[in-house]
Amino acid sequence: MPEHGSALNAVEVAPPERSLLNVPVWRTLTVGGYSRKELPKIVTKEFRVSLLGRDLMARPEFVTSATPCTIRLGRARAGDFGFTEAPYTPKFFERLGQYFYECPPETGPHLRRIYRDQPVGEWLSVFMKPITDSGGCPRIFVLADYGGLCLRARAARSEHRWHLAGEIVVRLPDE
DSSP: OOOOOOOHTTTSSOOOSOOOOOOOOEEEEEOOOOOTTTHHHHHHSSSOOOHHHHHHHSTTTOBBBBEEEEEEEEEEEEGGTTTTOOHHHHHHHHHHHHSBBBBBBHHHHHHHOOOOOOOOEEEEEOOOOOEOOSSSSSSEEEEEEEESSSEEHHHHHTTOOOOOTEEEEEOOOOO
């Protein structure tokens, strides 16, 4: 498998159906430019990375783009989509996919590098195609600050439910 993949093209199958939600641009982020071996080394040298976060970055599905590209990111909550109770992962991700693009797999590590003013206690999941960890569990990246900036991974199993107020980073369409 080559060092660099086409992660950006893999998630740009079709634009979101409509933009009912008026989610503002929260951050612009440059992804790409590092190999799938280089990026984890850079992130783990500067930040705490959980064992599961490291595991995701070691999986073959964790691809990076050779060419740097700027993407626009927003933040959404499950409650923004009309759910009245915590949705299960498949329904929540299906709804997110109607409005936003999935983030490329390398978004979590790149975002961790630039999001240095994250408030203590905040946890931000990244809307992405889940990567199956070495134990067989589908997971996505999470940025957290619980007394120090870190990159983690959380389960995204079909039976997992999402808190209505929990925030998730989404990729906005290009202008």
